[in-house]
Amino acid sequence: MNKLLLTLGVTALSPLALAKPVIVTSIKPVSMVVAAITGDRADIEQIVSNSASPHDFALRPSDLRKIANADTVVWVGESLERFLEKPLENASKEDSSIEWLALNGMNLHNFAEGHDDHDDHEDHDHDKHHDDHDDHEDHDHDKHHDDHEDHDHDKHHDDHDEHEGHEGHEGHDHSGVDPHVWLSPENAKILAQAVSKRLSEIDAQNAAYYQANLAEFEQGLAAKDAQIRTALNKVNTVPYIVFHDGYSYFERHYGLQHAGEITVSPERKPGAKKVAELRHEIEENHIQCVFSEPQFSPAIVKALLDGVNVNTAPLDPLGGDIKLDSNAYYRFLDSLSGQFLSCLG
Secondary structure, eight states, rough: OHHHHHHHHHHHSSSHHHHEEEESSSHHHHHHHHHHHHHHHSSEESBBTTTOGGGGGGOHHHHHHHHHHHHHEBBBBBOOOHHHHHHHTTTTOOOSSGGEEEEGTOOOBGGOOOOOOOOOOOOOGGGGGGGGOOTBBBBBBBOOTTTTTHHHHSSTTTTTSSHHHHHTTTTSSSSOOOOGGGGHHHHHHHHHHHHHHHHHSSSGGHHHHHHHHHHHHHHHHHHHHHHHHHHHHHHHOOEEEESSOOOOHHHHHHHHSSSSESSTTSSSSOOOHHHHHHHHHHHHHOOOEEEETTTTTTHHHHHTTTTTHHHHHHHHTTOSOOOOTTTTTHHHHHHHHHHHHHHHH
């Protein structure tokens, strides 16, 4: 009798019975939106570590195994994470993945469009490109390998003055669609809806749980969005310079507009001519703040600001230090808006 009970117990507790869906994400911002829906009913495995950048990332064998074993891979898209395109194809995961940029209803705009006052607009004419892609959602943007951190920082030091711009940018050449879509709360809601739908399909017994999490996320996001808009309205005329042109979704959504950027490609150190131009711009436009980014060498910003009297602060577009849980994306928006307010206020 005891043996029978033991056998039944082992069967009930088998790995198959306890297995949760495994969602592989590319970068931290993707993980934050996914975590709002998964709660404790699914596992998230992120590829790009929190201290690295997707702009010059290279997959390891362990990452390929993650992709192969994933129930769903969630990524931003080819223009940010080209390193995922071929592995997804090789693992036959293209159709089951969620490519954020390809989702129906996304508000997208091009780098070439500049910085107009498109507060909540963000080029709805791009929506027509996404009507057929409801089931092929995202392809990761914040995957930061915990043990791959040096791969990123080694490529961003002072001796790489005229090198690595395009190679490190993995197709991120600032001439097409801006892939930094996680900086728009509207786009975060679109991804959350897609993740809830997919999880409800692959884990039907918890469908009601995922749908309830989606409703809660949408409600909380609306409240957080309104709160941040009110706060940033106080500084939306203050000029500033960003490290690289990657914040336009956030800037347009909240009515901010940067006056310039240090570099187009994050891995490329500006030359002497660019530094001189930026210093002139700082004086001419009474720039209040120059933002750096924690994923890249601070020496670049240091060289620019040497002898210049202007505020500086880190601006983290990836939320590397944000604890990953169901409220992570709210805290990310709080952190980003707080970084703007602290330097511009």
